[in-house]
Amino acid sequence: MKTDTKHTTNDLLKTYFGYDRFLPNQEEIINNVLNKKDTIAIMPTGGGKSLCFQLPALALEGTAVIISPLIALMKDQVDALKANGISASFFNSSQPSEEQQTVLKNFQKGELKLLYVAPESLPQLNFILNSIKISLFAIDEAHCISSWGHDFRPAYTQLGNLKKQFPNTPIIALTATADRATRIDIANQLSIPNANTFIASFDRPNLYLDVRPGQNRNKQILNFLSKRGEQSGIIYCLSRKSTEKLASTLKAKGYKAEAYHAGLTSEERNTVQDAFLNDTTPIIVATIAFGMGIDKSNVRWVIHYNMPKNIDGYYQEIGRSGRDGLAAHTILFYSFSDIIMLRKFTEGAANEEYQLAKLERMQQYAEALSCRRRALLGYFGEHITEDCGNCDICKTPPKYFDGTLIAQKVCSAVARLQEQEALGMVLDVLRGSQNAQVFEKGYQNIKTFGAAKDISWRDLQQYIIQLLNQGILEIHFHENGRLLLSPSAKKVLFEGKKVRLAHINQEKNQVASEKTPRKRAELFDQLRNLRMKLAQEIDKPAFVIFSDATLEDMEFKKPRTREEFAEVSGVGDAKLEKYADDFLKVINKHLDAQEKDLPSHEKSYRMFKIENLSPSQIAAKRGLSEDSIYGHFIKMHQSGKDFDFSEFISSEEIEQIKNAQKILENTEALKPYFEYFEGKFQYWKIKMGLYL
Template identity: 80%
Template sequence: METTTQHNIADLLKTHFGYDKFLPNQEEIINNILDQKDTIAIMPTGGGKSLCFQLPALALDGTAIVISPLIALMKDQVDALKANGISATFFNSSQPYEEQQQVLKELQNGNLKLLYVAPESLPQLNFILNSIKINLFAIDEAHCISSWGHDFRPAYTQLKSLKEQFPTVPLIALTATADRATREDIAAQLSIPNAKTFIASFDRPNLYLDVRPGQNRNKQILDFLKIHRDECGIIYCLSRKSTEKLAATLSSKGYKAEAYHAGLTSEERTQIQENFINDVSPIIVATIAFGMGIDKSNVRWVIHYNMPKNIDGYYQEIGRSGRDGLPAHTILFYSFADVIMLRKFAEGTETEAYQLAKLERMQQFAEALSCRRKALLGYFGEHITEDCGNCDICKTPPKYFDGTLIAQKVCSAVTRLQEQEAMGMVLDVLRGAQNAQVFDKGYQNLKTFGAAKDISWRDLQQYVIQLLNQGVLQIYFHENGRLLLTPFAKMVLFEGKTVRLANIIQEVEKVKTERAPRKRADLFDKLKTLRLKLAQEIGMPAYIVFSDAALEDMEHKKPRNREEFAEISGVGEAKLEKYADEFLKIINRHLDGLESDLPTHEHSYKMFADENFSPSEIAEKRGLSEDSIYIHFIKMHQLGTDFDFSQFISSEEIQQIKSAQKTLENPEALKPYFEYFEEKLPYWKIKLGLYL
């Protein structure tokens, strides 16, 4: 029985989604649901969470109810499912009453395989849910139910009643990031204490992890965008004002960028999301509210203008890039000003100690001088032994030097400032800054004033961060971020303790290590143009038609016919039927060097008349059916081209077809002729006979 089920789900995977194999953990999670067991799935963004409930929904009788927090997410996933030939829809407050009633009718009649619903709207369905066959409940973004989660949503807490109301229906809770405390809370809140927990690898090897000092952020961003001009990306800022200011700066430099934050109306936010999804505005400058659940696969970069408050949020936000598995670049700008601001946000809250501990871990990640991926995965309890080779530290590993003298100068300045000043002032004193703040306090008279004037402000700041990391200095965040000496500092100052510091990687060097945008072949651009045209015709985002990864697979495999096109990753039966002919036409024209704008019927005729290809050879080369080639010939004849059809059909055959026309009940359709001639006469010949 198990083998049959596995065979069935593998068939469904290929038929509906166009994939030949599962991603890690997917098959085990799906089988657990098929065995009617409750499940908690922790999988990284881009790891294929949605498939874990979409595929069982297809395999089981009845309808799957998917609880999802955002309307944008519901619409995206429903559009993608429909494009794959799956009956799905959503129910939420954004729909007019008539549309809601139509959804309820379809649900009651058993016409839906998946229904997406917001937690706030779930009570409105209660009267129907008890009367229909539900095959599973899926709680997406399940960390929203936990107060330990980084995006707590009160509306999620009502979901605990699902297990009481439907004790035999399997429930799956899914999220991209959840530490142990959050996972335990999810199980308790949803009343699924015996749920099997699956934790997929958090490693997203296609993401380049890059952390940079926060000076000159705008210039660094503009330099980055010059290299990545035609790519989609998101920039996260902490404040609304920052999003608007930066979006205006980018727009003034010729980039299509929009600001997104909670101060906009819901209509404005929806429009901006639509613009981003449809590549109208490829750059969004947003507060963290943007992006959760937006299933856009071709985001090529994510920049954090400010440091996030914890690694959970950072990981989820960078995970919005590279979901198609292709290379993506992430940049995190780091400064102590951000740390101090985030600490102020946390202070006085109910979970202050917890939030501050999480912030400290985020800070340690940003300051790491060893492989970033090791630090990131270690946070989620996943340990790798080898350096990743795809982060800023691995690409340009620091060289260490004896930094004892610099450490002594810094410690001496902190001492002479009586441990009362924050980092900015310590740096100003050491560099001999001629500013009012220094002179007002008489610090220009200190012995250490100007003691490190030969070191740039930026480099000196980084050395102080390293001293903080190494435990030579500490910060009193709750007292304006003043720097203090530790017992280790006294060993450095008075006992000759050696300090090793890492050389600072200069910005100019770092630019060289960036991933250069992949040089696209002409074919990729042609496929992309066709995809956009088809997407606009159906009013859907381009990636719903095909992902960038699917287009790359076409470019790589160069399918010539439908059979080969069916092997492209992401091509299921529905997409094969809808799109194969048009994409194959582009691919074959490209490969045959036929770049003119000939109409398709003229193209076929040219290959026949000028290049002596037979109809079957033309069909093979162009990836079309033989029927289509004969229709092209008929069209050329209708347009006045002399054409000798006798080489393809005899006068006897024409006569037989005409005779059948008089006797058949439905002479307009082709199938009756096909059956009349006992399937011995091909369709193209029947069409030709009727035409002549």
């Protein structure tokens, strides 16, 4: 495949990927790479990370080398690229020797625009890398390089040599989850300290965030699933035993569910994963080993049976739902026994203190009494001032009081402690504790010492956690957990910003009822079945054909022709050529069946409004007179349908017909009017003028 470099990025976006516009930050990141600059891109799952290296790979001369940690992800992305008419391949240990040799030959000849490779396999390509044109290096899941990250992979550490070996080739590092410490570490480890960093919003407004007490989890899950039909979803458990047990329970209740964990053979894991990707097994009960990098866009829900060990992992796991931008539901079950178990897991770890601090922050999120999304985004350094309206707290809010004075005292203490102290010391200072550490540092002399001594230690701790969750305070785990003021804190201190805090001693009510997901239209199901059939024929996951979002756009736009089909979001040139006829056949058959039973005047109206046909074209197509078609429009207006007649008759013409009506003494026959106007007004226009 040859790429015309004269094409604009917008041309490439439409031609190969079928989209009319970029998602936030994509275009800036792509232009940065096209300008041969090193780049770090932090973007949420579903935010379009892959396009940030795939599109530059098409625009630049040579082959892009994509380093990815997961074989499953490579295969899925290569399948999707090929379906879009892009020459791509992958090289890893899962391939037979002959297949590896074919890939290497194509790579050496420069016939590939993208080559995916695992970090462990990269050294095997060295002899070719130095002999051909490499357009860029993309390092996906870049947090794996950092020991601060939640998925550290030792094989990633060798990637720091790439910049030394190829100083003039741009590197783009991408991840969905990286706090401040991890971002700095990524840049240092990859030897790209001057890389331009782009941090897209971490907000995924389509995800409903729900935290529930851990009692009767199975009963709650079964109740939740009863409203979900055959939607795809993932349930995460901490242990292998739990995954097996829960999967068996679900199967006994008639659900198609399978367990997935590291104890299965490679072949068994692949079989389970493929069944999930192909929509034949909609529910996977898994340990966290499942899902990283899986490019399945129509996961509609994610449940955490146990609390995760940190917010980074939790965010990435819930991010596997709703990647198509459609509504998705996430549930986190929380109990103190989970905390005890997770604390045991961290014992003896090299960075035990750091891990425990992150676990504590996860616990604070689970116990939050303020908007979940604000707490989640605040953790990543993104501060929003409005509650989201799409989480359990916003749907069933606790009782609040004006906590502005408490917030001001806390913020003032953090400021006077030079933003250098952790939560425990801030509490001690505010409560006027007479302990040695406070006196050693001279903190008994600062103005806010004892400013909150009337509030119990536990309640004050909870209020500070609420301020963290509201994004008024920040915490730097990699710097001994010190508390800092966010931009919002300055507004609280100096601009009179009000702060609401939730009362501590209260039982948090659960959301009594949950919105039932919208019933899919019949046409959507027909399109989904066709997609499944086509995917099975080529032995690829269904989303390689089209995503659910594309099918929804098809259902909404109801294209009748190839030209209209090309306007559907997600339909590029290659997919238009491959699939338009099959999908149009289903759409047209469905619409024809619908229209068969329609009254005649409604058929004409639909052809005018939906197919954009003129009255003369409708008349010709239906074998009726033009007068009849205009009569149908009047009938539709009489039945309450909005209709703009101004393109057919002017206000002056209506006035002339009304004047004639007075002269002709309100006769109902149309012929006298026709003769009165000496044939200048057609019968349909006279009828329309009299009606209006």
